[in-house]
Amino acid sequence: xxxxxxxxxxxxxxxxxxxLLTIRILGSGNAAQVPVWGCHCLACxxxxxxxxxxxxxxxxxxxTELGITLIDAGFxxxxxxxxFEEITRIVLTHFHMDHVQGLFHLRWSxxxxxxxxxxxxxxRGADDLYKHPGVLDFQAPFIPFNTVQLQDFSxxxxxxxxxxxxxxxxxxxxxxxxxxxxxxxxxxxASLAFLRNKTLDCLIVDCSEPPTxxxxxxxxxxxxxxxxxxxxxxxxxxxxxxxxxxxxxxxxHKEGLPAxxxxxxxxxxxxxxxxxxxxxx
Numbered sequence: 001x002x003x004x005x006x007x008x009x010x011x012x013x014x015x016x017x018x019x020l021l022t023i024r025i026l027g028s029g030n031a032a033q034v035p036v037w038g039c040h041c042l043a044c045x046x047x048x049x050x051x052x053x054x055x056x057x058x059x060x061x062x063x064t065e066l067g068i069t070l071i072d073a074g075f076x077x078x079x080x081x082x083x084f085e086e087i088t089r090i091v092l093t094h095f096h097m098d099h100v101q102g103l104f105h106l107r108w109s110x111x112x113x114x115x116x117x118x119x120x121x122x123x124r125g126a127d128d129l130y131k132h133p134g135v136l137d138f139q140a141p142f143i144p145f146n147t148v149q150l151q152d153f154s155x156x157x158x159x160x161x162x163x164x165x166x167x168x169x170x171x172x173x174x175x176x177x178x179x180x181x182x183x184x185x186x187x188x189x190a191s192l193a194f195l196r197n198k199t200l201d202c203l204i205v206d207c208s209e210p211p212t213x214x215x216x217x218x219x220x221x222x223x224x225x226x227x228x229x230x231x232x233x234x235x236x237x238x239x240x241x242x243x244x245x246x247x248x249x250x251x252x253h254k255e256g257l258p259a260x261x262x263x264x265x266x267x268x269x270x271x272x273x274x275x276x277x278x279x280x281x
Contacts, residue, residue, distance in 0.1 A: 019065070019173070019174050019273060020063065020064055020065045020273060021062070021063070021064055021153075021173050021174070021176060021271065021272070021273040022061075022062070022063040022269065022271065022272045022273070023060065023061070023062055023063075023178065023202070023269070023270040023271040023272075024060070024061045024062075024063070024267065024268065024269045024270065025059075025060060025061075025204075025238070025240060025264045025265065025266060025267065025268040025269075025270065026056070026059040026060060026061050026070070026075065026266065026267075027055065027056035027057040027058050027059045027074055027075060027266055028055045028056070028058060028240045028241070028242055028264035028265055028266050028268070029054075029055025029056055029057060029058060029241070029242060029243075029266075030055075030058065030098075030208050030219070030241050030242065030243045031057075031096070031097075031098040032243065032244070033054075033055050033056055033057065034047045034053065034054060034055035034242070034243070034244045034247060035047040035048050035054065035244065036244050039244060041244055041248055042248055042251060043244040043245075043247030043248045043251065044244050046247075047244075047247075052265065053247075053265075054266060055242055055247075055265075055266060056074070056075055056266050057072070057074025057075055057098045057099065057101070058072065058074065058098070058099065058182055058183075058206075058240055058241040059071060059072040059073065059074050059075065059099070060072065060180055060204070062153075062171070064088075064152040064153065064173070065152060066088050066151055066152045067085070067086055067087065067088035068082065068086050068087050068088055069087075069088055069089050069090070069091060070087065070089075070090045070091070071090075071091045071092075071093065071169065071180055072091075072092060072093055072099040072100070073090055073092070073099070073100055073101070073102035073103045073106070074098045074099050074100070074101055074102060075102050076101055076102055076105060077102075078102040078105070078106055079105055079106060079109075084109060084111055084113075087115055088115075088152075089115065089116045089117070089118065089150075090103070090115060090116070090117045090118070090136075091117075091118045091119075091155070091169065092117065092118065092119045092120065093120070093160075093166055093167055093168065093169075093180075093182060093183065094120055094122065094162060094164045094165060094166035094167070094183065095119075095120075095122050095124070095125050095126040095129075095164060095165075096126075096164055096183070097126060099183075100126045100129070103117070103126075103129060103136060104127070104129070106134075106135070106136070107129070107132070107133055107134030107135055107136045108134050108135075109134065109135045111135055113135070114135055114136070114137035115135055115136055115137060116137045116139055117133075117136045117137060117138050117139060118139050118142060118148075118155075119138060119139065119141055119142065120141055120142060120157070120165045120166060120167045121141035121142070121165060122141075122164065122165045125138075142157040142167060143157070144157050144158060144159045144167070144190075145157070145158065145190070145194060152173065153171055153172060153173035154171070154172045154173075155169050155170070155171050155172075156169065156170040156171075156172075156194075157169055158170065158179075158181070158187075158191040158194060158195070159188050159190065159191055160181060160182075160183065160184035160187070160188070160191065161184050161185050161186055161187065161188060162183045162184055162185070162218055163217075163218050166183055166184065168180060168181035168182070168184065168191065170194075170195070170198060174273075176201050176271065176273070177198060177199060177200055177201050178200060178201055178202035178203065178204065178270075178271070179195060179198070179200055179202075179203050179204065179205075179234075180204045181203070181204070181205045181206060182204070182205065182206035182240060182241045183206050183218060183219055183241060184205075184206050184219070184220065185215055185216055185217065185218055185219055185220055185224065186215065186220070186224055187228070192231070192232075195232050196231070196232065199235075200232060200233075200234035200235065201234070201235050201236065201271070202234060202235065202236045202237070202238065202270060202271060203228070203229075203232060203234035203236070203237045203238070204237075204238045204240055204264070204270065205220065205225060205228060205237060205238070205239060205240070206219050206220045206240065206241040207219075207220050207221070207222060207224075207225045207239035207240070207241065207242060207246065208220060208221070208241050208242065208243045208245075208246060209221035209222070209243060209245060209246055210222055210245055210246050210248075210249030210253075211223050211249075219241060222246070222249070225237070225239060225261075229258065229261065235260065236260050236261075236262065236270075237258075237260065237261045237262070238261075238262045238263075238264050238268075238270055239261065239262070239263050239264060240264040242263070242264065250263060
């Protein structure tokens, strides 16, 4: 008996298959993470009792039809979370250790294939990563405001205000545009002007501190974040890089924030265009 030939996908189905996009918070904490070692505040004690309130190193996972893009690599167990073949590329915001420490383990793989790592123009990097990159293929540094068209999405680096050279990113795929801005305290004028010309479906932004009388040194507080929200008018805002101090404040004040401002948590899916196999997590 002759076998009926398999039905070929339609053009619409093919286009849909090429438009997969899932954005997920990997870690939502600051450098100290939550719970903080030795701290017995309400937020830290809650996180010890209920692990859903724990916050790991601030980082993001983007899944497309090509695989996974990691923005920052602060978790030390990335090799347990992902198969080698899953990771398409790694994009770094900056070289503070809580954003790159996972690379020190990943680099020693003995696979012949390299993983491209995109980065800001920081000549020092972190420790000996440049000298002994292993499977990490550090690319030429991003040029601020120069949009790079990757195979599955475009990415535009924006300068941020931090104690190390730091970039935020505007990522566009199909009809979805989002910005990832951490670590920063406020925004440089040029970056603010660029974002004002974008319609942001989602703005994921550093908010480390509760409201303070004066702006913090390296990270946003609630006052700065609300100013960004009112200035840039994103359809949705997600607060990340959260400290235990902000968590304590949120226990009493979360309901007072605008409805479309979300508080990030580790593992939170921000956007999902279609079903996509998540692999090993």
